[in-house]
Amino acid sequence: MYLVRIETTFDSGHRLLDYDGKCAFPHGHTYRAEVFLESDTLDPQGLVFDFTELKHRVKAWIDDNWDHSFLVNSRDTELIEGLTPASKGRIYQFHEENPSCEVLSRELYNKVVELCGVSPVKVRMWESLDQYAEFSGGQ
Ligand SMILES: [Zn+2]
Secondary structure (H helix, E strand, O other): OEEEEEEEEEEEEEOOOOOOOHHHOOEEEEEEEEEEEEEOOOOOOOOOOOHHHHHHHHHHHHHHHOOOEEEEEOOOHHHHHHHHHHHOOOEEEEOOOOOOHHHHHHHHHHHHHHHHOOOOOEEEEEEEOOEEEEEOOOO
């Protein structure tokens, strides 16, 4: 089995609703996203998937949607209304879900399927240097 991995970093703000802890307050992270693709066969060029192409598509989507954006729960009207004029639209809403590391990893997994036409073996999302969440398929 072959495995390829790309990674990219981005900066976003978020907060968690109905959470008892520091993440209930608006704050930011430098996230690191890792995308893992696996295959038991190679294409005619000898690749699982072209690194450059994979990284370009994932990075472009993140740059357009998450980098220097505020990631919010769609129920977080207080934050959405507060940020809209100042952020010039740099808000990414998760439908009635908190922008947790777990939710981000699942969202990016589904975007990779959409953008690249392949299902990653997993997406790992680092929220800090010592903690990450992964999503490895499903919905
Ligand atoms: Zn956080």
